[in-house]
Amino acid sequence: MASSYRTWGHGSKYLQSSDTADRERDLQRRSCDGMCHANDILQSLNRDRHSGLFTDVVLQVDGCKFFCHKVILSSKSSYFRAMFTNGLKESRDHVVGLQEISAPVMGLLLDFMYEGRISIQEDNVEEILQASDLLHICSLRDECVKFLDSQLDPSNCVAIMKFADMFSITSLSEKSKKLMLEGFEEVSNHEEFLELTKEELIEYLSSDDLVVSKEETVYEAVMKWVKKNKSQGGEALRDLLEHVRLPLMDPAYFLEKVELDKTIQECPECLPLLHEARIYHILGDPMSFRRARPRRFMEVSELIVVIGGSDRRGTLKLPYIDSYDPRTGQWTALSTFPGYTKSEMAVCTLKNNIYVSGGHTYSRHVWMLNTQINNWVKMASLSTNRWRHGMVTLKGQIYAIGGFDGLKRLSTVERYNSFTNTWSPVTPMLEAVSSAAVVSCMNRLYVIGGAVEHHGNTDKVQCYSPEEDKWTYRAPAPFCKDGISGVEIDGTIYVVGGLVSAIFSYRPNTDTWREEALLPGPLESCGVAVYRGKVYIMGGRDENGEATDRCLVFDPETKMVSEDGPLLRSTSHHGCVSILQKTRI
Numbered sequence: 001m002a003s004s005y006r007t008w009g010h011g012s013k014y015l016q017s018s019d020t021a022d023r024e025r026d027l028q029r030r031s032c033d034g035m036c037h038a039n040d041i042l043q044s045l046n047r048d049r050h051s052g053l054f055t056d057v058v059l060q061v062d063g064c065k066f067f068c069h070k071v072i073l074s075s076k077s078s079y080f081r082a083m084f085t086n087g088l089k090e091s092r093d094h095v096v097g098l099q100e101i102s103a104p105v106m107g108l109l110l111d112f113m114y115e116g117r118i119s120i121q122e123d124n125v126e127e128i129l130q131a132s133d134l135l136h137i138c139s140l141r142d143e144c145v146k147f148l149d150s151q152l153d154p155s156n157c158v159a160i161m162k163f164a165d166m167f168s169i170t171s172l173s174e175k176s177k178k179l180m181l182e183g184f185e186e187v188s189n190h191e192e193f194l195e196l197t198k199e200e201l202i203e204y205l206s207s208d209d210l211v212v213s214k215e216e217t218v219y220e221a222v223m224k225w226v227k228k229n230k231s232q233g234g235e236a237l238r239d240l241l242e243h244v245r246l247p248l249m250d251p252a253y254f255l256e257k258v259e260l261d262k263t264i265q266e267c268p269e270c271l272p273l274l275h276e277a278r279i280y281h282i283l284g285d286p287m288s289f290r291r292a293r294p295r296r297f298m299e300v301s302e303l304i305v306v307i308g309g310s311d312r313r314g315t316l317k318l319p320y321i322d323s324y325d326p327r328t329g330q331w332t333a334l335s336t337f338p339g340y341t342k343s344e345m346a347v348c349t350l351k352n353n354i355y356v357s358g359g360h361t362y363s364r365h366v367w368m369l370n371t372q373i374n375n376w377v378k379m380a381s382l383s384t385n386r387w388r389h390g391m392v393t394l395k396g397q398i399y400a401i402g403g404f405d406g407l408k409r410l411s412t413v414e415r416y417n418s419f420t421n422t423w424s425p426v427t428p429m430l431e432a433v434s435s436a437a438v439v440s441c442m443n444r445l446y447v448i449g450g451a452v453e454h455h456g457n458t459d460k461v462q463c464y465s466p467e468e469d470k471w472t473y474r475a476p477a478p479f480c481k482d483g484i485s486g487v488e489i490d491g492t493i494y495v496v497g498g499l500v501s502a503i504f505s506y507r508p509n510t511d512t513w514r515e516e517a518l519l520p521g522p523l524e525s526c527g528v529a530v531y532r533g534k535v536y537i538m539g540g541r542d543e544n545g546e547a548t549d550r551c552l553v554f555d556p557e558t559k560m561v562s563e564d565g566p567l568l569r570s571t572s573h574h575g576c577v578s579i580l581q582k583t584r585i
Helices: 002-051 070-076 078-085 103-115 125-134 138-151 157-166 170-182 191-195 198-205 215-228 230-241 251-259 268-283
Strands: 057-061 064-068 095-098 300-307 321-325 330-333 346-350 353-357 366-370 375-379 390-394 397-401 413-417 422-426 437-441 444-448 461-465 470-474 484-489 492-497 500-507 512-523 527-531 534-538 551-555 560-564 575-582
Touching: 002 064, 002 103, 057 103, 064 070, 064 103, 070 078, 070 103, 103 125, 125 138, 138 157, 138 170, 157 170, 157 191, 170 198, 191 215, 198 215, 198 230, 215 230, 215 251, 230 268, 251 268, 300 353, 300 527, 300 534, 346 397, 346 575, 353 575, 390 437, 390 444, 397 444, 437 484, 437 492, 444 484, 444 492, 484 527, 492 512, 492 534, 512 551, 512 560
Parallel strands: 057 095, 346 390, 527 575
Antiparallel strands: 057 064, 300 321, 300 575, 321 330, 346 353, 353 366, 366 375, 390 397, 397 413, 413 422, 437 444, 444 461, 461 470, 484 492, 492 500, 500 512, 527 534, 534 551, 551 560
């Protein structure tokens, strides 16, 4: 009995399993029958279409007649569904004429709507996409986009980009433009490149993400385009050349290939751009405008160098000199000062070398770090001890300005000639200051704020013209502070520090000030440098008198302040400069 029970139980499980399998096979059979049934109907309708049976509309295209079924057209095309259901005249007509579509393409579209198949090829994809876009056959339009995407390469990305923009295919347009940026050198060797409009070409030339190892490649592509499009004249050449970063070219190439080019010589509008690059190559002034900034993937990249300074509590002078690459977040140690450390000194760059002068306390020494060989060289000394002073480069010469000599604030100014390795005096400032922001901008020197005698501060802005050897006052700053720092970007001076929680800008061409953005907290004696058109605010002391390791980044275009990775250590009263360094991508 027990055995019989076990047999019955086992058989029951088997039967249940068998029933489940049967049901699954039945469902599959029914599903298959349903699909086959639908396919049979479509095939039958397709045969009827070709023989003209049971059709209820005739499409007249390019002189040819196509017998069709409204239900099929409406099921695949929202264009036809709207035509046949919204009471339009065509819904009552037996013959409907279509424009802007060729008969062969219409035949392909009907094959797709009835059979679900179509042969998309390079020679018909554009017409099929245009027709599917016109008739709102979304699934076919998507297939065309997939095909174009699969065919995209440097030889056709310009044409596909233009086509994608024409039909608002955002994904394909963006992919084409990305390939244009990443493969610019190869793309510029194809004929389609010459079909770009001036505005389209400028969009690529102005991008920091244009992938070229050297700027000479960009220049040669521009000249190729200019010579093909001569009818646009010198204005087009000037507008394009404005986005070629001439200061970054090899000086010999610039002289032989650019300045001596006949087309450029015959374009007077280009002369200011040539002059600007010539000044950069000859004098070596640091330039903070776009044409002097390396593109993101060039063999030359920007680095920020942090020099010396004081520790968190301000009791120790730091011996460290480190370079920072914001792209990678990587810090690299550079050669330290020979024999001693510095704080409250002044720093600047000339011909991509770093100069450091003075410093706490009683120092007249001047050192130069040759960035190519990472070695310090002692230069001619200042005529007087200086610290808390400023030092900037203007027209190939270095100016050491103001400061403190241990007894009094200084109004004196010295100018350094790198060819003769000598310092000489120029006209003193109108007022002696220390710990001021000292910036060169638009061929002038600006000394902003600072500490004055009797423990006070000033809001005065003193401006020096080297041509006249003369100082004048400009519009006062909206603050009366010392311990401030400044940099110049594209003709605008940006100032931070003085334990003020804001960034201010000064525009020399209009002699006006304005507040640009708020900082997370007040800072003073911080380092500032320019990297890719943004202001990097590095370290400095807070309201508690303690140094910080924070790195804040201000973007003049968006007016936003963000935070980058921290410094290697808390630092204040240090130097910050930007340099160029050759890299291999």
